[in-house]
Amino acid sequence: MDIFANVLLGFQVALQPTNLLFCFIGVLIGTLVGVLPGLGPVAAMSLLLPSTFHISPVAAIIMLAGIYYGAMYGGSTTSILVNIPGEAASVVSCLDGYQMARQGRAGPALGIAAFGSFIAGTVSIVGLMFLAPPLAEMALKFGPPEYFCLMLLGLIILTFLAGKSMPKALIMAAFGLFLGLIGMDIMTATPRFTFGFYFLTDGVGLVPVVMGLFGVSEVLLNVEAGIRRDVFKTRIKGLLPNRKDWKDSAWPIVRGSVIGFFLGILPGGGAVIASFVSYAVEKRCSRYPERFGTGVIEGLAGPESANNSATGGAFIPLFTLGIPANAVMAMLLGALIIFGMQPGPMLIKQHPDLFWGVVTSMYIGNAMLLVLNLPLIGLWVNILKIPYPVLFPLILLFCLIGVYSLNNNTGEIGLMLVFGAVGYIMKKFNYEAAPLVLALVLGPIMENALRQSLIMSNGSASIFFTRPIALVIMLAVITLLILPLLPWVKQKREALGEIAEDE
Amino acid sequence: MKNNDQRSSLFWLAAGLAIAFYSEKYGLGSFSSPGPGFLPFLTGLVIAGLAVVVFLQQLSKSSRERMTDLWRQGRWPTVLTVMGALVLYTLLFQFLGFLLDTVWLIAFLLRVMEPMSWKKCLIGAVGAGGGSYLIFQLWLKAQLPAGFLGF
Numbered sequence: 229m230d231i232f233a234n235v236l237l238g239f240q241v242a243l244q245p246t247n248l249l250f251c252f253i254g255v256l257i258g259t260l261v262g263v264l265p266g267l268g269p270v271a272a273m274s275l276l277l278p279s280t281f282h283i284s285p286v287a288a289i290i291m292l293a294g295i296y297y298g299a300m301y302g303g304s305t306t307s308i309l310v311n312i313p314g315e316a317a318s319v320v321s322c323l324d325g326y327q328m329a330r331q332g333r334a335g336p337a338l339g340i341a342a343f344g345s346f347i348a349g350t351v352s353i354v355g356l357m358f359l360a361p362p363l364a365e366m367a368l369k370f371g372p373p374e375y376f377c378l379m380l381l382g383l384i385i386l387t388f389l390a391g392k393s394m395p396k397a398l399i400m401a402a403f404g405l406f407l408g409l410i411g412m413d414i415m416t417a418t419p420r421f422t423f424g425f426y427f428l429t430d431g432v433g434l435v436p437v438v439m440g441l442f443g444v445s446e447v448l449l450n451v452e453a454g455i456r457r458d459v460f461k462t463r464i465k466g467l468l469p470n471r472k473d474w475k476d477s478a479w480p481i482v483r484g485s486v487i488g489f490f491l492g493i494l495p496g497g498g499a500v501i502a503s504f505v506s507y508a509v510e511k512r513c514s515r516y517p518e519r520f521g522t523g524v525i526e527g528l529a530g531p532e533s534a535n536n537s538a539t540g541g542a543f544i545p546l547f548t549l550g551i552p553a554n555a556v557m558a559m560l561l562g563a564l565i566i567f568g569m570q571p572g573p574m575l576i577k578q579h580p581d582l583f584w585g586v587v588t589s590m591y592i593g594n595a596m597l598l599v600l601n602l603p604l605i606g607l608w609v610n611i612l613k614i615p616y617p618v619l620f621p622l623i624l625l626f627c628l629i630g631v632y633s634l635n636n637n638t639g640e641i642g643l644m645l646v647f648g649a650v651g652y653i654m655k656k657f658n659y660e661a662a663p664l665v666l667a668l669v670l671g672p673i674m675e676n677a678l679r680q681s682l683i684m685s686n687g688s689a690s691i692f693f694t695r696p697i698a699l700v701i702m703l704a705v706i707t708l709l710i711l712p713l714l715p716w717v718k719q720k721r722e723a724l725g726e727i728a729e730d731e
Numbered sequence: 732m733k734n735n736d737q738r739s740s741l742f743w744l745a746a747g748l749a750i751a752f753y754s755e756k757y758g759l760g761s762f763s764s765p766g767p768g769f770l771p772f773l774t775g776l777v778i779a780g781l782a783v784v785v786f787l788q789q790l791s792k793s794s795r796e797r798m799t800d801l802w803r804q805g806r807w808p809t810v811l812t813v814m815g816a817l818v819l820y821t822l823l824f825q826f827l828g829f830l831l832d833t834v835w836l837i838a839f840l841l842r843v844m845e846p847m848s849w850k851k852c853l854i855g856a857v858g859a860g861g862g863s864y865l866i867f868q869l870w871l872k873a874q875l876p877a878g879f880l881g882f
Binding site for chain 2: 415
């Protein structure tokens with residue numbers, strides 16, 4: 229069978245010593261940034277992007293992907309032991325995970341989080357292998373109007389799910405779109421909004437913006453809050469969950485894997501939403517929902533599986549359509565473009581070694597993570613003990629080096645600092661950064677698709693409503709824009725926003 | 732002005748209109764052949780429109796707050812200090828060179844949140860600066876600026 233040969237090809241690529249090494253480096257760094265609060269996978273990926281220019285594109289993507297799913301593993305450690313989410317998708321894991329640790333069950337909690345993540349990661353990789361190639365075939369039928377509608381849908385879903393206020397999230401998306409348009413216009417070679425800064429001719433760089441919004445601003449907020457961490461002081465023993473733990477967790481892991489995978493595919497969905505939904509589902513399925521939040525293993529196993537499974541799903545729109553589902557995938561898209569690969573439906577056909585190599589490397593990476601996380605847990609706990617006053621100068625230093633070495637341009641350091649300040653103020657005023665980043669990446673692609681569509685239709689916007697696929701997508705867009713106005717949906721969204729804000 | 736959502740919406744209204752205004756300069760083109768200013772103009776209008784929506788939404792809300800409420804807790808002077816140090820670092824980057832510039836920055840930042848002896852700070856700064864110089868400059872061959880002393 230075709231897929232069998234492809235998987236073999238994938239393993240051939242992924243098992244090459246250099247690729248294995250970079251897979252290992254990726255998951256190791258991923259676990260590290262996952263463990264450390266205030267440094268997420270997006271910042272880490274943009275930090276390491278410049279250093280990947282010396283290695284092959286396949287090894288680079290393998291490493292960057294490893295950072296993403298590695299961070300999901302690492303994040304749970306911090307949630308369970310410190311009650312601070314190591315990264316956003318582990319917020320829910322604090323609820324029952326930390327309670328388990330306080331009851332002296334830190335071992336099984338860490339254990340089930342790691343095993344659940346491993347199982348879910350595996351499930352989503354298998355899903356990715358079977359779903360992506362046929363979807364890419366289908367996507368070949370898409371023209372510029374369909375692409376434009378799809379990207380619009382992605383942005384709208386993200387703003388629909390992000391936080392409390394949809395208009396505010398939409399402002400962020402529109403502003404991101406505008407930032408994406410800064411620089412040389414592709415069709416007429418007119419420099420737009422560069423205000424005489426030469427480095428802006430190429431456009432506003434993704435890396436400085438992301439490092440500013442997710443790296444520098446996060447540091448500024450933490451410095452202001454003066455965060456202190458109390459690592460749960462206990463000897464962690466017995467990492468293996470017992471038979472009852474397994475029995476209780478089996479279905480939550482299965483449900484979490486499925487929920488995570490499909491929510492991961494949705495543009496704008498991703499790991500954070502998946503973990504929240506999984507927690508809600510487990511609570512509803514449980515015979516004792518009132519005990520959730522007091523250290524119930526189901527409340528940890530489900531969301532931890534879901535956030536890992538979502539990482540696999542999130543690769544689908546990137547590899548089949550060339551559309552990133554979230555900010556992390558936007559980074560990967562940026563990397564693919566830098567390496568001269570055209571993301572889109574032809575990617576799997578043109579670069580089978582890349583697609584299958586990365587997918588199978590994720591399988592190997594998941595196994596590595598299990599080894600990294602269970603026996604080496606003591607190491608991560610020690611890293612958690614580094615006080616923040618010592619840690620934050622180092623985080624800033626890495627951001628500075630990372631952003632400079634991308635183009636050797638001091639102007640981009642300045643740009644990062646500007647976006648650091650912007651991100652800090654945005655967080656104060658409750659504006660989400662994720663829609664901005666996604667729109668920034670999509671901006672030039674969307675503009676191209678829009679112009680081509682309008683040229684095709686001789687200037688009539690009806691092209692978006694007369695082609696069947698485009699029409700369906702546009703209807704979804706309109707539905708999502710109208711839904712929040714309905715009273716009961718409004719209440720639900722506000723409730724979700726409040727949960728997210730409380731954490 | 733009732734709350735901070737309203738204040739920020741006024742900012743976005745101004746920003747959106749400014750974007751739309753400047754886009755017009757680049758040429759909007761026509762619907763059948765959109766020019767370089769076409770999509771920026773649209774996004775400017777969308778931002779301005781959404782800002783009006785946010786403003787109007789808040790009219791019915793009862794929450795009142797001042798802008799200073801956002802900075803009431805926490806140590807905002809420390810944030811300004813860190814930001815100032817980063818700006819100075821950037822300005823001196825080419826002149827001092829990576830190594831020298833980094834050492835003073837790290838030594839300074841290590842003391843910002845909690846008092847720490849200068850000796851410890853300097854050791855940490857030299858370690859961090861030297862270590863990153865070894866990794867990024869000598870091993871990964873990133874071309875960090877050398878500065879007036881030549882390293």
